[in-house]
Amino acid sequence: MAETAVLATEQRAPLLVAPRRGEPLDRALFRQCVHCGLCLSACPTYRVFGNELDSPRGRIFQMRWVAEGKIAPDNPHFRQHISLCLDCRACETACPSGVSYGRLVEAARGWIAPASWRERLLRRLLLGGLLTAPRALRLAAAALRVYQRSGLQRVVRATGLLDRLPGGLAALERMQPRLDGPLFSPRLPELIPAAGQRRARVGLIVGCVAGELFAGTNxxxxxxxxxxxxxxxxxxxxxxxxxxxxxxxxxxxxxxxARRNIAAFEAAEVDYVVVNAAGCGSTLKEYGELLERDPRWAERAHAFATKMRDASELLVELGFAPPERELRLRVTYQDACHLAHGQRIREQPRALLRAIPGLELVEMGDSDHCCGSAGVYNLVHYDVAAAILETKMRRIAETGATMVAAANPGCILQLRHGAERFGVPVEVVHPIDLLDRAYGAQRMT
Structure with missing residues (x-):
């Protein structure tokens, strides 16, 4: 029996689906790729390995083989090559044919069953448990503060216990941010009035992990x-x-x-919905595609997506209040992949930085190349992520900047880790935090 089923004829642009897992995928998405290879030089894993199968073009070929039943979706080589993709979407920027590569690779990951009971358990606990439970996240952040302040962290690192932890846990421990402030971070009020005349009513996405680890940025x-x-x-x-x-x-x-978030912000009756995390923003703007086959939610999802803005995007769109405080800093900007490639937003964060008196913005080479964070990629594929990160840190060091601005929490954590690991003396912050300093803010709340 073939591993996939063709649901219609080639002439009718059939849907392809894996029998055990996954969902329909239009054959036309594969046909967008003309195999020109312009994506190869933009791909982080192709630059690391030099292997065609670890490039966007090579992965699309493999996806077609699975879709046509030539190889099984659980083939270990297919699993590995798809897993190694960072889903950074740099290939989409490079592609002259407009291939929706992100949609393809995310669907392909849905075809692949978890390899072990441990992976299934981890997915259930992390994706379906911790990240969707605000109270659990809040307790986890408090526990992290206790770990850092009690001296336990110093013991773990000094005794070499860290080297005995599984790779993902060891990487997570190395990259955890320093959590200052009270045991439980102060929560934003449900309503913050506009200063002066109200120009818009805006809903703010506070995030899950980022909401606890980067509460100050919110x-x-x-x-x-x-x-x-x-x-x-x-x-x-x-x-x-x-x-x-x-x-x-x-x-x-x-x-x-998505349904829960759409309903929550519909009830708030807002003009815009704003997020300060690039990875989150890219997904939120694609709710329309995510729910396109749900007749009850498709229109609502599309309406929600049209209201979505990155924080820098909306501030520039509406016209933000110019800061007056001078910050004498030499800053370089890292284009977060899901902002530059996923949302095509490049100039707006730079506009915020250029508006700060005294700040010198210095462009780094290859600023839109991935830093290796990619969600939890740097935990699952630590060594590959580190190779990508090393190149990024060299580019940062070449600028002579003392500070790096990045508009995504995962990138900030990764770059801070890179600064420590590779000895690059830079502070890494969100552009909004720099703007806040220029407005005169001294504290998180």
Whole structure:
């Protein structure tokens, strides 16, 4: 029996589906690729391995083989090559034919069953448990603060215990951010009034992990929006955006989260929905595609997606209040993949930085090349991510900057880890946090 079923004829652009897992995929998506190879030089894993099968073109060939029943979706080589993709979408920027590569690779991951009971358990606990439970995340962040402040972290690192942990846990421990402030980070109020005349009513996505690890950036975002005439609403019913679930191929879970978020922000009756995390923003803007086959939610998802903005995008669109405080800093900007390639947003974060008096913005070479974070990629494929990161840190060092701005929490953590590992003396912050400093903010809240 073939591993996949062709549901219609070639002439009718049939849907292809794996029998045990996954969902329909239009054959026309494969036909977009004309095999020109212009994507190869843009692909981080092709640059590392030099292997055609670890390039976008090579992976599309493999996806077609699975879709046509030539190889099984659980083929170990197919699994490995798809797993090694960072889903950075740099190939989409390079592609002259407009191939929707992100959609293809995320569908392909849905065809692949978890390799072991441990992977199944981890997915259930992380994607379906921790990330979707705000109280559990809050407790986890508090536990991390206790770990850091009690001296336990020093013991773990000094005794070599860290080297005995499984690879993913060891990488996670190395890259954890320093959590200052109270045991439980202060929560944003549900309503923050606009400063002066109200220009827009804006819903703020606070995120799941980022909401705990980068709570200060959410406060800074709310202040910047309010200062620019936005009434900011923070719906308590919102949940994880589903980005990690989408990247893992768990699209049913992502749809559940999407429906909840759409309903939460519909009830808030906002003009825009804003997020400060590039990876989250890319997924939120694709809710229309995620729910396109759901007749009850397709129109609502499309309406939600049209309201979505990155924080820098909306501030520039509305016209933000110019900061007055001078910051004498030499800063370089890292283009987060899902902002530059996923959302085609490049100039707006730079506009925020250029507006800060005294700040010198220095462009790095290959600023839109991936840093190796890619969600949890740097935990699962630590060595590959480190090779990609080393190149990025060289580019940063070449600028002579003392600070790096990046508009995605995962990139910030990865670059901070890179600064420590490769000895590059830079501070890594979100552009919104720098803008907040220029507005005169001294504290997180």
């Amino acid at each position: 406060w800074a975002t709310a202040r910047a929006l309010a200062r620019s005439g936005c009434e900011v609403v923070v719906p308590p019913a919102q949940r994880c955006c589903g980005a990690l679930a989408v990247h893992a191929g768990e699209r049913d879970l992502a749809r559940q989260l």
